[in-house]
Amino acid sequence: xxxxxxxxxxxxxxxxxxxxxxxxxxxxxxxxxxxxxxxxxxxxxxxxxxxxxxxxxxxxxxxxxxxxxxxxxxxxxxxxxxxxxxxxxxxxxxxxxxxxxxxxxxxxxxxxxxxxxxxxxxxxxxxxxxx
Numbered sequence: 001x002x003x004x005x006x007x008x009x010x011x012x013x014x015x016x017x018x019x020x021x022x023x024x025x026x027x028x029x030x031x032x033x034x035x036x037x038x039x040x041x042x043x044x045x046x047x048x049x050x051x052x053x054x055x056x057x058x059x060x061x062x063x064x065x066x067x068x069x070x071x072x073x074x075x076x077x078x079x080x081x082x083x084x085x086x087x088x089x090x091x092x093x094x095x096x097x098x099x100x101x102x103x104x105x106x107x108x109x110x111x112x113x114x115x116x117x118x119x120x121x122x123x124x125x126x127x128x129x130x131x
Contacts, residue, residue, distance in 0.1 A: 060085065066092050 054076070066088040073085045110131065118128045 062088055064088070064093060 068086050069089045070087045071085070072087070073079060073083075079085065114123065114128055114131045117123045118125070
């Protein structure tokens with residue numbers, strides 16, 4: 001019990017010590033420079049973030065497929081009718097032309113051969129029609 005009575009003064013000292021406020025140190029007022037701002041002229045400039053797109057747009061396509069070799073115009077530029085806008089790589093197209101010419105030459109030779117055989121009556125007319 002004595003133990004509890006000895007704790008009471010300690011608790012009272014701590015609670016009263018907590019009630020005291022620390023003295024505040026007042027600092028001297030800061031000095032500031034003041035300047036009056038005046039408008040120079042009546043120019044107002046406003047900046048708005050935006051993206052501008054043309055009202056007219058056209059999807060482009062080529063008559064044949066291939067890789068674009070050069071693009072002769074920039075986005076947003078004005079174009080005239082008949083103006084070249086882009087060029088395709090001609091190697092693939094030239095290769096296809098050569099393949100088809102070779103196939104046509106081969107077909108012509110085979111036709112001539114079958115016509116000669118048909119003239120000699122070495123093959124029937126039905127075989128000639130199939131070939």
